[in-house]
Amino acid sequence: MNYQEMVANLTPDLVARFKTAVELGRWPDGRSVTPQQREDCMAAIIAYESLHVSAQERTGYIDKGAKARASRAAPETQPLKFEDEPSGEQQ
Template sequence: MNEAVLARMLDVLTPDIVANLKRAVELGKWPDGKRLTREQLETCMQAVIVWEKQHLPVQEHSGYIHKEQKEGEVCDDPSVVEKPVKFLH
């Protein structure tokens, strides 16, 4: 999508419009029952993602998954050595 068109579209979006776009993407169709074209689907998704990034905290973005870190758990610890799994018959 042309960046200028997307920028103009984002200027007029309201929370209600974004909710309607999200619903259309979820269902794959407009409220009148007409299916979204591939281009419409992509445009709606882009608009929702950009709008959410500009207006909502990360934990409220579509698709956000909160992962709690367990006490003492470190994901990127270089001292952790991977061990191969052995299957016993």
């Protein structure tokens, strides 16, 4: 079985288990995820989502358009100006 066939055979349930394993660092049975397994799971998640999930719903998606719109809509800020206290006695 080649890589494309493996990705085609992934199910949403299996991908969800991979996500949980990557997030928690443990498999459902409690065994630790090795660094190589974590890397393989992340690659499988990315490959699966690139074929079956819209870009806006993929793991790690950042809506740069919304961020750009928010920064354009934000009012301009003015720097704070600190004034020295006048010398002499304070009342």
